[in-house]
Amino acid sequence: MELKKIQDIPHCLNRICFCSDYLEMNSLNHNHRLFAFDNRHIPELLSWIKTTSDLGYWAGNTFEEGLSPLIFSRHLARKDLTARMMVDTENRLLAYGEIVKMSSRLCSFCRIAIRPDARGYGLGKKFCGSLIEWVKSAQGHEEVMLNTLSSNHAALACYTGVGFKMISRKKKARLVDGIKQDIMKMNYLVRK
Numbered sequence: 370m371e372l373k374k375i376q377d378i379p380h381c382l383n384r385i386c387f388c389s390d391y392l393e394m395n396s397l398n399h400n401h402r403l404f405a406f407d408n409r410h411i412p413e414l415l416s417w418i419k420t421t422s423d424l425g426y427w428a429g430n431t432f433e434e435g436l437s438p439l440i441f442s443r444h445l446a447r448k449d450l451t452a453r454m455m456v457d458t459e460n461r462l463l464a465y466g467e468i469v470k471m472s473s474r475l476c477s478f479c480r481i482a483i484r485p486d487a488r489g490y491g492l493g494k495k496f497c498g499s500l501i502e503w504v505k506s507a508q509g510h511e512e513v514m515l516n517t518l519s520s521n522h523a524a525l526a527c528y529t530g531v532g533f534k535m536i537s538r539k540k541k542a543r544l545v546d547g548i549k550q551d552i553m554k555m556n557y558l559v560r561k
């Protein structure tokens with residue numbers, strides 16, 4: 370992907386990194402901290418999902434019956450689900466993702482999203498890398514799984530970039546944008 374020009378970098382990313390150019394921003398990534406998701410950010414998160422296509426790419430068929438702040442807060446109460454976020458220095462949501470416990474050895478990353486105006490600057494990889502570190506340090510899981518759609522090129526590149534490998538492809542398994550898309554299953558093996 371082509372590097373974006375400095376003047377294109379969203380103000381939020383300059384604020385979080387306290388830096389003046391793209392390369393310097395990448396070298397200061399340690400400023401990105403992972404927090405437990407705060408439900409007060411639900412309206413902001415849901416504002417990123419504007420169309421049924423956005424919903425399909427982000428959450429698959431999880432919210433087929435509809436999505437609202439109330440439905441989402443009930444979703445967050447699931448016992449198997451841990452939601453994490455990154456925020457900027459003004460406490461605006463930058464990144465959201467879930468770690469779903471499948472078994473003692475296996476968890477799944479779900480519903481990962483970066484704020485729309487902050488996409489394409491490396492934050493997705495930074496956030497997913499931090500989720501992996503969290504799994505390694507806190508959970509004792511041996512494997513992380515995730516599903517994404519074959520046409521979600523940004524997500525595929527993001528997950529591959531932090532070490533996920535493709536393990537299977539379910540052909541024409543999900544209808545998004547009026548097109549039946551393949552579901553790509555990926556995994557990350559946690560090194561002990």
Ligand SMILES: CC(C)(COP(=O)(O)OP(=O)(O)OC[C@H]1O[C@@H](n2cnc3c(N)ncnc32)[C@H](O)[C@@H]1OP(=O)(O)O)[C@@H](O)C(=O)NCCC(=O)NCCS
Nearest residue numbers: 370482483488489490491492493494517522523524526527
């Ligand atoms: C998928 C998503 C989380 C990626 O986050 P991001 O901050 O945009 O990604 P990054 O900037 O870290 O880029 C990661 C990789 O994707 C590539 N990429 C980014 N946007 C891209 C695009 N629109 N098309 C193709 N590749 C793209 C980057 O070049 C980079 O690859 P590289 O390491 O080979 O250079 C983000 O785009 C998003 O929130 N999408 C909407 C919700 C969604 O689809 N979630 C995934 C659910 S499975």
